[in-house]
Amino acid sequence: MTLNLTVSPDFAPDHIAGWYFFNTWLQRQLGNAVHLELYDSFEEQRQDLRAEKVDLIYANPYDASMLVRELGFEAIARPLAQPDETIIACREDAEFESVEDLQPGTRVATTSDPDVHTMGMIMLEPADLDSSNISIAQRSNYVLVAKSLLKREADIGFFLKAGYQDLSALIQNQMKVLVTSQISVVHHTLLVGPGMREQIPLLQERLLAMHEDDKGRSVLESLGIEQWESMDRERTEFMIDLIDTLIP
């Protein structure tokens, strides 16, 4: 039986090849065919998750909540020292210096990334801004969010910190950061579905040792991950509880 692997649609475009390498590496470790399915949209991916078409997923923390609490997935690993943080940025020449300078009517460019959007909205609260008094335009990636700012179609943009740092220097130089989140305990995780439970010990052992040999290390490098760190039940539950408090 072929196993199905997928990745949260917020993956960096530079890492697409890396996920195919990871897929091949997984097949070797498990001695089982693995199929990688990439999605453009969070919604489409969620439909397939609910239809039980996925065995393994590198998920964003927001979806991890649904996967664990509703679909019986188990988080087994996370990338070492890679928390998901959110940045709110604006044009370099904008008149505001902090979030509290923002006024009702502010035009926001965002993505469909649920974590970054949720955290971005939370970081607007100190200015009394919420969905009732701002306008929100969804863009398909962080480069397009930045372009909306530079073209003056939006006043501020929500970025995954790593996505912001991946923007070219040319673009970054025309922008400034108003606030960066510093949460540190919210991150992507690798989760395994209920159908693959018996393979968790083997998979976890191989993942945690992956950085120790050249082959594994080069796959990790192509994913921008230093090494995997183990996730246990309580660590996962803690992260999910925290996210629960942030969901309106």
Add this chain to the structure above:
Amino acid sequence: MEDQNNDDGRIVTITYYGGATREALIVDHEVPYPDGKLIVSRTDPKGFITHVNQAFVDMSGYSREELIGANHNILRHPDMPAVAFAGLWETLETGTKWHGYVKNLRKDGAFYWVKATVIPNIRDGEVVGYTSVRRKPSRSKIRESEELYETLK
């Protein structure tokens, strides 16, 4: 009840639900909430602290060692009406999320305002504790809360 007054603040007796009391230094100085941070703590089912993050340590002014095992009411500010916390515990007992604006007392007597959310931690159907996550409130919400709490004291 005010026992003593001087330029560096005053000593106030805080009376907790259940009757226990504590003498605390109160200074009329606000420490601003740090941008972009979340202040996180967890308690056992009785409200004794089991986990705090670094932002919690930094803002409260206590060390981690002083906080772990302490009753969460260590942060109770005398300007907070008892009814606000009665509402918190009633909401948690129904198994649901609680939101509110809270003025917290630091070890040095200064205060900080937070927008707090508290949820029960449910494992295998049992409440094993509570998690609270605080974020930065707006000035207008702080003003509204100050006015409201004044009427509830």
